[in-house]
Amino acid sequence: MGSRARARWAAAVLGFAGLLCAVLGAVMIVVVPTLIKQQVLKNVRIDPNSLSFNMWKEIPVPFYLSVYFFDVVNPDAVLLGQKPQVRERGPYVYREFRHKSNITFNDNDTVSFLEYRSFQFQPDKSHGLESDYIVMPNILVLAAAMMMEDKPMSLKLIMTLAFSTLGERAFMNRTIGEIMWGYEDPLIHLINKYLPNMLPFKGKFGLFAELNNSDSGIFTVFTGVKDFSRIHLVDKWNGLSKVNFWHSDQCNMINGTSGQMWAPFMTPETSLEFYSPEACRSMKLIYKESGTFQGIPTYRFVAPSTLFANGSVYPPNEGFCPCLESGIQNVSTCRFNAPLFLSHPHFYNADPMLAEAVLGLHPNQEEHSLFLDIHPVTGIPMNCSVKLQLSLYIKAIKGIGQTGKIQPVVLPLVWFEESGAMEGKPLKTFYTQLVLMPNVLHYAQYVLLALGCILLLIPIIYQLRSQGPRDATSQPSMATQPDRLPSPYAPLLQDSLHGQPISPTKV
Template identity: 95%
Template sequence: MLTTALQSGSCYHPHFTDGRTEALVVSDGDRMGTWALCLQSAHSEPLCCTVSLGEAGICAGEAVKDSGAWPGEGCVRMWVPFGVALMSLAVSCSGLRELGPADHWLPTRREFRHKSNITFNDNDTVSFLEYRSFQFQPDKSHGLESDYIVMPNILVLAAAMLMENKPMSLKLIMTLAFSTLGERAFMNRTVGEIMWGYEDPLIHLINKYLPNMFPFKGKFGLFAELNNSDSGLFTVFTGVKDFSRIHLVDKWNGLSKVSFWHSDQCNMINGTSGQMWAPFMTPETSLEFYSPEACRSMNLIYKESGTFEGIPTYRFVAPSTLFANGSVYPPNEGFCPCRESGIQNVSTCRFNAPLFLSHPHFYNADPVLAEAVLGLHPNQEEHSLFLDIHPVTGIPMNCSVKLQLSLYIKAIRGIGQTGKIQPVVLPLVWFEESGAMEGKPLRTFYTQLVLMPSVLQYAQYVLLALGCVLLLIPIIHQIRSQEKCYLFWSSSKKGSKDKEAIQAYSESLMTSAPKGTVLQEARL
């Protein structure tokens, strides 16, 4: 039994001359998701290496700018299997004892995007290439990209799966080639190498005899093809003639549909390029976009209304059927051949390697998948994706997109490097791309689209009240003027009547006075 601990970040893999190994995926049930690979040969004690599946949080303080066809930037947080320790096993893999500490790697890279070759076309569309580059941010990362971790050797295991139905002679030749090149089923490399590429003699051999098999030349890495590369030529509608079609994808790489899948519906390129959507949304609106990385269109549904920094938003989330198989959700049948529901086979667009796309920790997937790799704990809060959209403009305010890439592995008879690996869909990496509007763009957005409309809304009532007052003033003035005229007319009429009465009285006196009577006039 092994009793000494090795330095964290390293793991000893016994190399058996007879090529035989046994592997079994087990776990210690740790909350972070620790799986252990137990290696056994006929001539040594069983050893286990554990790899912790870490958690990723939202990149606080990162901004996503310029959702249109202009330069922008965002934050990408990459999650990789990490934490390596050597375990001792007495009789079976059910009794694990950790001998070394486990470190955690959570490398964070800032993603920079810029668009080039922007061309406006005559049919109300604009074409552009969007380039991406990543810069490591050690101050926001747990661990360094120079730290070593243990990972399944994707090239060896994927090649073994491709040879499953080939003649035994070819399998033996492949086993010999792997042994000659020093290739094993599992490898110990740095985080940076696994994510962004490493030199491998197998890559050079494959590119020499099968030059079009892999999209990468010289180096292989999980995200090697994404760094300093474009996501394809997008042609989208500008929305000048019809704003409801703004940013809808007309073509991608000159195609209106792809050919990766087995039905026209699944091959359709629908929605936008994922940067903005048509304005004036309602709760019945859905978000549809085409993802070159997933090789398919995706559709998100409305969940709830909310606010982000005082700005009203609609939250859109992935439906439970996003990665469901055809038996659970018939429209997805074209994405098969399928395994358990909740994972999508992307081998047709990933050089036929048995790779599967899903939510992290197999969230919203068949429970048997998470149970097969103990230590996975899928939950909505940590492993679901969401987009918060301003419904009036269709611009994202806050987003967190989390996806997981897994590899299906098993023992292949005739290829010694695979030993007796139990069939399992093994998580390789899950990553989160998150961003939020902040700083000057956020202040401008809030001022122009929230504060000013609110001020104008209240101002209209103030102006309405002021208008009513101004309207009442001449009315009141007119009424008072009419009252004065009435009083003057009444006074004049009364004076005339008095004068007539006096005159009549005087005349009556004159006519009634006897002759010879002298009338005296009294003057006041």
């Protein structure tokens, strides 16, 4: 008797525990997704109390700027009208440091800030030194010549004389450091003296001089604290809700984020939009595939083939024209009217005519396409590689002798890659709090539900076994079971066991 009572008690306890587990598991299946969503929403918004605020303020990801230069091998031949030949040099790698300052929270659920950048040369990661010399087009001379194309011949002759007096030529031989961060040029002083405000710089001229130890303008973005649907979206840039560089309202729109974080809970239908002050426009990347980065699930976003397409190939881009071949974007309107063009490196994804016009170019997807790997639940980038190329449109200008017989060509100057990947302590913290813990909760709810169902089966099985049919010879007599009361259905069972029909009166 004692052992049977203990068995019944144990079965009842296990059944009760199973019921609790099953109920808890079912509740977690309903509640946990909501809790995770609330935690994500709380921690990705721009709020000093959020988990990602310090990550947003002082980006912990080590960024690198890798610059590749196109060394012109045959400058004299180009002046005689031959096809230019270039040799890629680099990369020259710089550690990029970013930090936000003047952070001001506004009453309309937005925050304004300046982001400063500085660069530090990394010799150990570079293929060359900043003291290396290369031959490149003289941007100031050739750009000025292009601007004078429709001017009177007298002005062109005066410019030719000025170039000769100053010793200016169509191609120059300078160091990497000078081209990157600036060099003194008498032409700059001459232009600033007689044509003030024509150039946005007063001292040295360099391709990246404006980026070092400077900010990219005042961004005002939505924090997502009051209205989560607009989190990270740019409200204004330098006080503007749209720019005026282009020829259509659509192209002038400031869309997307500032390019550092995006709204969480992405799907493959999501696109990444951001405003780039360097490109003077908004850009949109599209979903390509899912993957993982250091155990963290990611979505990879890439540039669509239409990103730099001209208006004839992709009508919405008509506002960026005047255009040349498809695959390059004219940025002259936001680069002091110099005939500069933005594209993918080596004219990847562009009209093949562009790469064929310059010897030494070899576009391919693996080396020259850009991508961003984003954690879709939080919208935080895990790994990125943004690659762009700057080119100069050059040709002979009648009346300006320095341009010789240059045939019209879009000549690459440099291409550069901004890359960064989360690592170290920030990666571990991110993985633990935003990946590991949600996964533990996700699997725990199903484990509890399954365990509860198994435990609930124990008392049911025990009850069925204790009430199951037994052989008559093995049944203990009522005399040996004084503690058991006779069942009211015993007579019926006895008649049935002896093979006698049940009398209607007994029913």
